[in-house]
Amino acid sequence: METLVVDHPLVAHKLTTLRDVRTDSPTFRRLTDELVTLLAYEATRDVRVTEVTIKTPLVETTGTQLRRPTPLVVPILRAGLGMLDGMTRLLPTAEVGFLGMARDEETLQPATYADRLPQDLSGRQCYVLDPMLATGGTLAAALKLLVERGADHITAICLLVAPEGLVAVEQKLTENLPENHGATLRVVTAAVDERLNENGFILPGLGDAGDRLYGCA
Ligand SMILES: O=P(O)(O)OC[C@H]1O[C@H](OP(=O)(O)OP(=O)(O)O)[C@H](O)[C@@H]1O
Ligand SMILES: O=c1cc[nH]c(=O)[nH]1
Numbered sequence: 049m050e051t052l053v054v055d056h057p058l059v060a061h062k063l064t065t066l067r068d069v070r071t072d073s074p075t076f077r078r079l080t081d082e083l084v085t086l087l088a089y090e091a092t093r094d095v096r097v098t099e100v101t102i103k104t105p106l107v108e109t110t111g112t113q114l115r116r117p118t119p120l121v122v123p124i125l126r127a128g129l130g131m132l133d134g135m136t137r138l139l140p141t142a143e144v145g146f147l148g149m150a151r152d153e154e155t156l157q158p159a160t161y162a163d164r165l166p167q168d169l170s171g172r173q174c175y176v177l178d179p180m181l182a183t184g185g186t187l188a189a190a191l192k193l194l195v196e197r198g199a200d201h202i203t204a205i206c207l208l209v210a211p212e213g214l215v216a217v218e219q220k221l222t223e224n225l226p227e228n229h230g231a232t233l234r235v236v237t238a239a240v241d242e243r244l245n246e247n248g249f250i251l252p253g254l255g256d257a258g259d260r261l262y263g264c265a
């Protein structure tokens with residue numbers, strides 16, 4: 049699984065304010081939105097396109113259009129919802145499917161409580177939105193589900209990832225998907241942080257992304 053860290057001073061600046069414990073929910077939401085648009089610009093470099101012929105007011109010429117079916121954007125509720133507008137601003141024609149997943153605070157295991165995704169994703173390009181990749185349990189489960197439905201190119205956009213989580217996602221997918229699944233899997237992030245703490249939180253991190261976005265635990 050390829051990991052791309054978007055190395056850009058504007059990303060670093062916005063991320064620093066996002067991490068700051070003094071940043072309130074409205075500012076956190078706005079910065080998340082802005083960061084996603086910057087990350088999405090890099091994450092969509094390999095979005096599938098097709099060549100088209102159009103007429104300018106002067107001549108006929110060839111250009112580029114998003115290929116159909118357009119990508120499926122998949123925010124993982126709740127915190128991933130804070131990333132949706134920033135993503136669809138860049139990809140307004142994308143379809144959106146929702147996955148509700150919550151991590152048990154004791155076991156750190158993810159449970160899926162909502163699945164509003166197409167059953168058949170054969171040959172589909174997907175962009176998963178989740179601000180945090182911590183132990184990796186949530187992303188591994190989401191990627192498994194999408195690959196099993198046929199998605200063949202999946203990019204997860206995460207604000208922050210933990211190194212242990214990246215390793216765990218690779219390992220879980222190796223264990224739980226057939227070797228020949230053939231899907232391309234990528235993670236695009238603003239930073240790979242230092243480590244997880246004993247409660248499965250990313251350090252230095254930014255705390256609980258869902259709580260900081262929406263203000264209640
Ligand atoms: O890599 P993991 O250890 O699985 O943790 C990451 C998950 O934890 C957070 O969601 P949470 O379970 O807090 O749900 P929420 O978005 O409703 O707050 C986050 O948005 C990820 O989905
Ligand atoms: O640091 C973390 C880990 C999991 N979920 C969060 O929201 N933050």
Ligand SMILES: [Mg+2]
Nearest residue numbers: 256257258259
């Ligand atoms: Mg949470």
